Amino acid sequence: MTKLSPFLKGTGYNMKTDVTFIPVSGFTGANIKEPADRKLAPWVEGPPLLSFLDDLPITDRKNNAPLMIPISEKYADMGCVVVGKIESGKVRKGADLLLMPNKTPVQVQAIYNEMEEEVPLALSGDNIRLRLRGVEDTEINVGFVLSSPVTPVHTVTQFEAQLVILDTKNIITAGYGAVMHVHTASEEVTLAALLHYYDKKTGRKSRRPPQFAKKGEHALLVIAPPLSLPSPCPPLVRPSPLFARPVDTRRRAGGARSSSPLGLLPLVPSRAPPPRASRSALTPTSSSRTGMKIVALVEAANTVCIEPFSTQPSLGRFTLRDEGKTVAIGRVLRVITDAATELPDVAKLQLEAGSA
Numbered sequence: 503m504t505k506l507s508p509f510l511k512g513t514g515y516n517m518k519t520d521v522t523f524i525p526v527s528g529f530t531g532a533n534i535k536e537p538a539d540r541k542l543a544p545w546v547e548g549p550p551l552l553s554f555l556d557d558l559p560i561t562d563r564k565n566n567a568p569l570m571i572p573i574s575e576k577y578a579d580m581g582c583v584v585v586g587k588i589e590s591g592k593v594r595k596g597a598d599l600l601l602m603p604n605k606t607p608v609q610v611q612a613i614y615n616e617m618e619e620e621v622p623l624a625l626s627g628d629n630i631r632l633r634l635r636g637v638e639d640t641e642i643n644v645g646f647v648l649s650s651p652v653t654p655v656h657t658v659t660q661f662e663a664q665l666v667i668l669d670t671k672n673i674i675t676a677g678y679g680a681v682m683h684v685h686t687a688s689e690e691v692t693l694a695a696l697l698h699y700y701d702k703k704t705g706r707k708s709r710r711p712p713q714f715a716k717k718g719e720h721a722l723l724v725i726a727p728p729l730s731l732p733s734p735c736p737p738l739v740r741p742s743p744l745f746a747r748p749v750d751t752r753r754r755a756g757g758a759r760s761s762s763p764l765g766l767l768p769l770v771p772s773r774a775p776p777p778r779a780s781r782s783a784l785t786p787t788s789s790s791r792t793g794m795k796i797v798a799l800v801e802a803a804n805t806v807c808i809e810p811f812s813t814q815p816s817l818g819r820f821t822l823r824d825e826g827k828t829v830a831i832g833r834v835l836r837v838i839t840d841a842a843t844e845l846p847d848v849a850k851l852q853l854e855a856g857s858a
């Protein structure tokens with residue numbers, strides 16, 4: 503409890519209303535079905551595990567919502583067979599569906615449940631196998647989504663997301679790249695722009711875009727899968743003294759300054775001599791948050807099937823991983839279907855915050 507509580511609290515859980523610790527013994531079965539003997543464990547409080555699960559409120563399974571089935575596996579067996587869990591809606595044998603993001607029309611030939619029995623209908627929450635007509639297994643990738651032709655899943659290359667930074671060695675700036683895991687899909691993404699940060703005391707969003715985010719902070723970001731840009735590529739923003747090449751200001755013998763980069767890479771190439779930046783400039787204080795405008799929007803290499811967390815939580819939450827560890831967790835706030843008109847203008851946010 504002492505180790506898990508700070509982690510759960512830091513990720514946004516309310517320890518009084520959202521989290522319950524239930525001690526159990528898998529060896530003796532204590533406090534699983536029957537309450538634990540208070541003579542042996544007087545410190546145990548609350549109901550046993552199964553009783554607690556029975557008393558949990560039943561949530562809406564969204565059987566009447568649009569159909570969405572993220573594909574976790576596919577293979578060829580007398581046709582094309584896909585495996586997935588129905589996140590919302592229901593599917594019947596013979597139904598006409600749409601395979602996203604390729605928009606391939608398919609038809610359900612057969613439905614198999616977890617017991618490998620053929621069934622005529624499957625509801626939200628069921629893990630099923632579907633035999634499809636109209637597509638080959640080579641045309642399907644893990645992370646594709648089967649959806650209703652009337653209301654298909656959103657396929658986008660950019661979206662706004664709220665992130666909680668869990669573990670990172672360096673600060674995170676615009677241009678940071680990681681691997682996003684959302685439902686069954688894995689995609690390389692780039693944080694194209696930092697829009698706001700959340701004040702820990704008030705919980706309110708900042709008006710001015712932050713320069714960077716670090717461990718333990720909440721940030722509002724625009725995320726985009728990366729695209730290989732042609733070379734040479736002109737810089738998207740003017741190089742900033744803060745991130746061009748941070749150097750140590752300590753003097754060597756003889757008065758020369760040492761130029762030891764503090765583990766940070768340049769955002770854009772610069773031939774100018776590296777300016778001096780003190781270590782205090784790298785500390786995320788209220789003054790350093792508001793000193794620079796960072797915009798590095800990136801076009802998408804591949805489209806991603808996602809939904810806003812408010813409408814479809816299972817397709818709207820994700821994790822970011824880098825170097826074998828989870829860097830951040832997040833949720834989708836808004837999908838951007840038209841980049842020309844819906845992308846937030848970070849420069850405008852900067853001007854509005856400065857005039858406020």
